[in-house]
Every structure is written in structure tokens, then in C-alpha cells.
Amino acid sequence: MSGTIGVTLEQSRSRTAGPVLPENHVVSEIxxxxxxxxxxxxxxVCHSWHRRTSEAAFLLVHHRRQPSLPLVTFLAAASSSQSQHSHASLDTLDLRLPPLIGVGWTPLPRLADAALYLHGSSGECHILRCKRRRYGDHGLTTNAPAYHVLTIGSSAEPRRIELASNAPRASTWWFRCSERPGILLHGCLHWALHSSPEKLLMVFDTVTESFRSMPSPITGTQERTQLLEMDNTLAISWMDMCETTMRLWLLQDYETGVWTLSRRIIFPVTEMRSVLNVKWCRFYGTVVSQERYVLLHDSHSSYLFHCDGEGKLVRKFCWSGAVPRPAGHIGSQRASSGMSSSEGNMVLVRGDNHVSFKASRV
Amino acid sequence: MAAPESGDGNNGAARMVTLISSDNTRFEVEAAAASLSQTLQLTILDGGGGGGDGIPLPNVDSATLSKVLEYCIKHAPAAANGGAPNATAVDRAELERFDNEFVNIDQSVLYSLIMAAHNLEIEGLQSLVAKKVADMIKGKSPMEIRRTLGFPDPTPEEQAEMNAHMLEYGWAYE
Incomplete structure (x- = not known):
């Protein structure tokens, strides 16, 4: 079969006796x-493998094959005076594997407010960066976020992206990747507006690289609302004021922006409170899988409750010395994920996996 | 050898085609099985491969081709059912058992199969063999991967690069 191998390793293989894996495009498939x-x-392993696995097209295909992972942030109780956050992701499988007490987590560098995407026409990796600027003088400051687009691997100056004139007031929203990553669908990144008077989603078109807005069925605080992608459809979840019920809307028609209420999940609040040994507490829910599994936490305890799409309590988890907070759902289709920068390298954080991009300083 | 699902509008006995390996061995096989190959499917749809003609496959030797056809014959009925959405659990388990055993082979045969599956564009076989090699790689260090896959020993510079990589990305080696 060696006759069909067109490309060989840069080195001679004459010294090796056994069969050798052909060095060509099938390597990428593996x-x-x-x-x-x-x-x-x-x-x-070798230079050619390094080259192959660094190509943007390869990374994108690889990324799409990765399983969805919930991302959990921990408030380390030991250093609660400093409100120090450690970020960690938990594989759904890990979540189901007892014992959880004493399970270590991977501290990640602080996540920057940025989103990574593959630019539509050029195929380049671009970063949409949000920077909150300080204006004013004499100590009077207002924070207005500024948006810039950067190109990975390019030394070009960041390009400023302006909001449309009819966009919600900039001070009422900004996206924070570390808390709720943008949802990539139909070539656009989507964010729910939190604590905004308007029921709107912000949309960033990754082809034209411009912002627009679209209708949302609900508005609420970041703890209460969550934007998701389910089976190629935008979805949004909302915990009611009593923290007992979650409503889930699906965007039936993307073009016209028509949402339908798809599900109402009632959680076993009494049961969960009895576990926490309290009469009353607030629960916040985060949908973490396509099967509508929900992780619930309250603001103070070390417990995390895992309910299914029918509201049945499946498992409960407890960490000693740390307060878990589900930060969202890393969808398999999403090229945008939490990102951090350290030592000038962009790191795309995917659950407990890191894919590092040889890249420019941000 | 008549398959119950000779389907696809063919009436009566299943249509047979002949494939010719690089070392000129002739294989007669049902068109439905050979059509698992995207490459062959077009030729077969055009009426090729029948009678005394045969389809020459200059990139595939007879040992590899017979292995490839073993896979195709086993998977053809399920493929004819459109990926077998209504297949029974027993059928699926049987195919899975077959697949596991099928790739339990010498590395040289495995590598030949990878190339053949790629050249003939047999999707299921491509994933099966790629997954097998991926399983051989996972959990191993770069050095172990090189040895497993039969790569030559690294040069001192390559060795130094491996060490540097391990230092920089320690978490990936835990």
C-alpha cells in the first residue's frame, strides 16, 4: 500500500521496521x-501534526465535535472577603460521578470580555472585544463600553464598531463573556440584555461585523434569564420571581422574531430547601444541556442541584469550601466561548479544555 | 447470497458488480454493498462494473479490498434502510460487535484500510478506522504516540521541543 502514500514525513523512515501511519490528510480525520x-x-508529536492542528479550519471542525459542557464558576469560600472567583468547568459525566466532595477544580485566568468568531468572508479568526471606558474629568466617570474588532495573527489596529443609533442605551448593557457567552447562530452572535427596560436581544453579525437588536420575550437580571441554543434554535429561559418555576421560550421564526413558550419546569423547591436545611432561599437555574437539564444553585450554599426537563431532582452535589455558580452552557455549535488572555496568547476556554491560539496580543 | 433487501428499485436477483484490485484480483459483489463507497456509487449508477468489464481500483490491493468488502457486505442492509432508523437493538448491537472485532487487526492492515476507506469514500469505515487510531493515541505522551504509530525516533531538536511543550502545557499532560 505504500505506493498510494504521496507525502512522507520530513524525515527518513528507513530506520523503522514496523508499519508507519501514512502522513497525509487522513491524519486530520484521526x-x-x-x-x-x-x-x-x-x-x-511532529512539526507536520503541529501545523495541521493549528489550522483554523481544523480547529473549527474539532470544536464542533466537542461535547457540550456546563461551565461552573466557584466563589471560593476560603477567600470570600476578596470575592475571589475560580472558574472551572465540569463535564456532565463528572457531575454524575460521586464522590464530589474534594474534587479539585482547575483555576482559569480571569476571563476577558471578548468573543471569538470566524469571520464570514475572510475566514480569519476575529475577536470582538468589549472595553468599558472611563469618561469625564474631575473624578466624574461614566462607564460606556466600546467595541472593537481584532484579527488574530494580524498587527492591524483594533477597529471600532459603533452601535446603531436605535440601539438600547449603551450604559444599560454590555456583554460579559465570563458570565454568559454569546450564542452563535445563523452567522450572528446573540446576547440577552440584562436589567434592561427593553425586551431585546443584541445581535452581532459576524459577516458584516455590525450590531443590531431583535425582540426577546422576556427581560430580567442575569441570574434569572439565560439565552441558549437548542437544536439550531435560539431559546431563552427565565426563572419566575418566586424561583420555583422556569419558563423556556423558543424562537420559532428567526426572521420575524416570533417566540413561543415551549415549556414550564416546576422545581421541587421544598425538597431542595430541606436539603439546605432552610425554610426559604432563592434558587437560580441554568439550562446546561439539549435535554433541558437544569443546574440550580442558591447564592450562599455549596450545593448544586441537578434537575431534569420535567423538574425532577436527579442529583445533588456539594463542594466543601466553595460556592458553585453555573455560568452557562458551552454549546457544541458555538465558535465563541469564554476567552482569556495571558502572556499575550489568546486562549479559547472550552470547559476543562483549552485550545490555545498562537496569536496576537490583545 | 441473495439479500432480502435488494431494494432501490432493482427487481429480482441483486445486481452484481466486479471490482479489480491493484494486483488484478477480481471481486464480485452486490452493487448495494459496493455502493457504500461514494466513489463507486456514481460509476455503478451509470451502469458500470457489470458483465465482464469490472471497475479497476489501482490504489487498493486484494488483501485490503477483501477486508473493505467484508465491511461493506455487513453494513449494506442497514445502509439500504437509510441508516437503519428502525433497526432493532439486536441488529445494532450485532453491527457494533462486528465493528469492534473488525478493527482488531494488525497496524499495517489498519493503515491500508484508512487509505482505502478514504480513497473509496466509505464514510462509516472512515470513521471506524479513524476512531480506532484515535483510541490508540489518546492518553499517550507525544513520545509514546510516535512509537505507537511507528514514527522514527525524534532528533535531539525534536526531543527538546517535546520537553518544552510539556513544560509549557503541563496541564495537558496530567
Whole structure:
């Protein structure tokens, strides 16, 4: 079969006796099936593997194959005076594996307010960055966010993106990737507006690189509302004021912006409160899977409750010395994820996996 | 050898086609099985491969081709049912058992299969063999991967790069 191998490794194979994996495009088909950790190790195998696994097209295909992972933020109780956050992601499988007490977590660097996407026409990796600026003099400051687009691997100056004149007042919203990453669908990134008087979603078109807004069925605080992607459809969840019920809307028609209420999940609040040994507490829910599994937490306890789409309590988890907060759902279709920058390298954080981009300083 | 689902509008006995390996061995196989190959499917739809003609496959030797056809014959009935959405659990389990055993083979045969599956564009076989090699890679260090896959020993510079990589991305090696 060696006659069909067109490309060979840069080195001679004459010394090796056994069969050798052909070095050509089938290598990508193999490597794309590995986890991000295993893939990163493969980068050190040889130069050609490093090159293959660094290509944007390969990374995108690899990213799409990765399972969805809930991202959980921990408020470390030991240092609660400093409100220090550690970020960690938990694989759904890990969540189901007892015992959880004492399970370590991976501290990640602070996530920057940025979103990564593949630019529609150029195929380049771009970053949409949000920076809250300080205006004014004599100590009077107002925070208005400014948006810039940067190109990975380019030394070009960041390009300022203006909001449309009819956009919601800039001071009422900004997207924070570390808390709720944007949802990528139909070539656009979507964010729910939190604590905004208007029922709107902000939309960033990754082809034209401009902002617009679209209708939302609900508005609420960040703890209460969550934008999701389910089966290629935008969805939004909302916890009611009593924190016992979650409503889930689906965007039936993307073009006209028609939402329908798809589900109402009633949680076993009494049961969960008895676990916490309290008469009353607030619960916040985060949908973490396509099967509408929900993770619930309250603001103070070390417990995390795992309910199914019917509102049945499936599992409960407890960490000692840390307060977990589900931060969202890392969808498999989403090229945008939480990002952090350290040492000038952009790091795309995907659950417990890191894919590092050789990249420009941000 | 007549398959109960000779389907696709063919009436009566299943249509047969002949494939010719690089070392000139002739294989006669049901068109439905050979059509698992996207490459062959077009030729077969055009009426090729029948009678005494045969379809030459200059990139595939007879040992590999017979292995490829073993896979195609086993998977053809399920594929004819449109990916077998209504297949029974027993059928699926049987295919899974077959697949697991099928890739339990020498590395040289596995590598030949990878190339053949790619050249013939047999989607299921491509994923099956790619997954097998991926399983051989996962959990291994770069050095172990090189040895497993039969790559030559690294040069001192490559060794130094591997060490540097491990230092920089320690968390990926835990």
C-alpha cells in the first residue's frame, strides 16, 4: 500500500521496521476525534501534526465535535472577603460521578470580555472585544463600553464598531463573556440584555461585523434569564420571581422574531430547601444541556442541584469550601466561548479544555 | 447470497458488480454493498462494473479490498434502510460487535484500510478506522504516540521541543 502514500514525513523512515501511519490528510480525520487535551499533546508529536492542528479550519471542525459542557464558576469560600472567583468547568459525566466532595477544580485566568468568531468572508479568526471606558474629568466617570474588532495573527489596529443609533442605551448593557457567552447562530452572535427596560436581544453579525437588536420575550437580571441554543434554535429561559418555576421560550421564526413558550419546569423547591436545611432561599437555574437539564444553585450554599426537563431532582452535589455558580452552557455549535488572555496568547476556554491560539496580543 | 433487501428499485436477483484490485484480483459483489463507497456509487449508477468489464481500483490491493468488502457486505442492509432508523437493538448491537472485532487487526492492515476507506469514500469505515487510531493515541505522551504509530525516533531538536511543550502545557499532560 505504500505506493498510494504521496507525502512522507520530513524525515527518513528507513530506520523503522514496523508499519508507519501514512502522513497525509487522513491524519486530520484521526486527530479531529481527540479531546482538546490529547490534541494539544499531539501538537508536540511532529512539526507536520503541529501545523495541521493549528489550522483554523481544523480547529473549527474539532470544536464542533466537542461535547457540550456546563461551565461552573466557584466563589471560593476560603477567600470570600476578596470575592475571589475560580472558574472551572465540569463535564456532565463528572457531575454524575460521586464522590464530589474534594474534587479539585482547575483555576482559569480571569476571563476577558471578548468573543471569538470566524469571520464570514475572510475566514480569519476575529475577536470582538468589549472595553468599558472611563469618561469625564474631575473624578466624574461614566462607564460606556466600546467595541472593537481584532484579527488574530494580524498587527492591524483594533477597529471600532459603533452601535446603531436605535440601539438600547449603551450604559444599560454590555456583554460579559465570563458570565454568559454569546450564542452563535445563523452567522450572528446573540446576547440577552440584562436589567434592561427593553425586551431585546443584541445581535452581532459576524459577516458584516455590525450590531443590531431583535425582540426577546422576556427581560430580567442575569441570574434569572439565560439565552441558549437548542437544536439550531435560539431559546431563552427565565426563572419566575418566586424561583420555583422556569419558563423556556423558543424562537420559532428567526426572521420575524416570533417566540413561543415551549415549556414550564416546576422545581421541587421544598425538597431542595430541606436539603439546605432552610425554610426559604432563592434558587437560580441554568439550562446546561439539549435535554433541558437544569443546574440550580442558591447564592450562599455549596450545593448544586441537578434537575431534569420535567423538574425532577436527579442529583445533588456539594463542594466543601466553595460556592458553585453555573455560568452557562458551552454549546457544541458555538465558535465563541469564554476567552482569556495571558502572556499575550489568546486562549479559547472550552470547559476543562483549552485550545490555545498562537496569536496576537490583545 | 441473495439479500432480502435488494431494494432501490432493482427487481429480482441483486445486481452484481466486479471490482479489480491493484494486483488484478477480481471481486464480485452486490452493487448495494459496493455502493457504500461514494466513489463507486456514481460509476455503478451509470451502469458500470457489470458483465465482464469490472471497475479497476489501482490504489487498493486484494488483501485490503477483501477486508473493505467484508465491511461493506455487513453494513449494506442497514445502509439500504437509510441508516437503519428502525433497526432493532439486536441488529445494532450485532453491527457494533462486528465493528469492534473488525478493527482488531494488525497496524499495517489498519493503515491500508484508512487509505482505502478514504480513497473509496466509505464514510462509516472512515470513521471506524479513524476512531480506532484515535483510541490508540489518546492518553499517550507525544513520545509514546510516535512509537505507537511507528514514527522514527525524534532528533535531539525534536526531543527538546517535546520537553518544552510539556513544560509549557503541563496541564495537558496530567
Amino acid at each position: 486527530l479531529v476525534r481527540l479531546s482538546a487535551k490529547a490534541l494539544l499533546r499531539c501538537r508536540a
